[in-house]
Amino acid sequence: MEKHFDSLPKDRQDQLMAFDRLLTIMDELREKCPWDRKQTLESLRHLTIEETYELSDAIIENDLPEIRKELGDIMLHLVFYAKIASEPLPNKTYQFDIQDVLNGVCDKLISRHPHIYGDAVADSEEAVKQNWEKLKLKEGNKSVLSGVPASLPALVKAMRIQEKARGAGFDWDEKQQVWEKVQEELEEFKQNFDIETGNAIDQREAEGEFGDLLFSLVNYSRFVDINPETALERTNKKFIRRFQYLEEASKADGKSLSDMTLSEMDTYWNKAKELGV
Template structure:
């Protein structure tokens, strides 16, 4: 049922007016700005990826003002893509606009939530996920895993593959079983790598076993409610902070990391840990 703008709560009217302002500015920039006129779907792609990572960083830092800013940048890109797609496109002949994008996602959300908008029953998160995957297959997906983007980073892709497999019922029952698999994969990796001499016995096989080990660790992370991508990125950030502390502290003492022994560097590293850098 359609609603009249005037009948909407004031807060919703303000939201719609703000969105209308963005659409108007986008129209003006596309017509008047040389840089904006030049952009294509392809030229924006790498910029969108960059903006998404900047949003991710802001979320990890729990920086709400920065999250707000980065959300604006991502929203701008969505509007920009829709604006370009609404123009004549002789290459594909396919056109759509922002209203089509919004209508499409609304229709999909309604169809994918029959427990809210239909007669289906789903009392748990797992039931919702299973229903979601079943509906996607009915919509034409050939495989439960076909919804995993090929260009995802490997760690994120492993997590999404496992989540989707779980949605289809293919998963371990207990986390102890998963940990046993981790230990099994670790042993298989060690069998392909001579720890005493660090000589690779079979490089290709060792790489394959290391991949299996990482995949099993990602799998275990799901069972203990740890996002492996988030965990690794937090460790990356922690390492950067502590390494930069070593650089600054050693420089203040008139020393250079390149001229120090590992034992000397460890003293600064332990300082950073003690200070919870």
């Protein structure tokens, strides 16, 4: 349903004007700036990945000013891609602009939410997810899992695979069953090592069993409402903070890590834990 700009609430008018300002600046930069003129869809790709990770870091840190900044950077990239795609070029047979992008996602949201914009019923989050996957198959997806990007990091991919399989009804019933699977996979992993020496009996087989173990742990994390990617990243950051405390505190005491025993290092490490580092 089309709306007249003047009939919109003041805050919505301000939002639209801010978006129009960004589109105008993008037009000017693409025309006048040597760097912006040179960019292509391909050249922006790695920069967008970097910006996405920076947003992820800001979210982990719950740094709202930084989240606002990184959202702006990503918004710029989205507008940039649409601007490039809208430009007529030799041998270019397909074009779209930001209006096509926005209308496309709006149409998809409406079609994927028939419980809001149609007669379907979905009274729980799980029902919404199941409807979503069924609709994607009707739209032409050959597999429930075809929407999982091949280039996703393995940990994130594992969770997305499991979520999509659950949307199709392929999942465990109880978390206890999943925990039993974790223990089973741990035992199978342990069987691939000589416990006395720690050497793998079959390195490739051990790698496969370790992958199965990780996959089952990711599976269990869903049942206890833990995001494994977030959990691991928080642990990474905690380790970095404590190790840097170890470096700084030992240096302040005139010690060098290369000359310290593990026991001496543990003293600083435990102090970091006591201080809540």
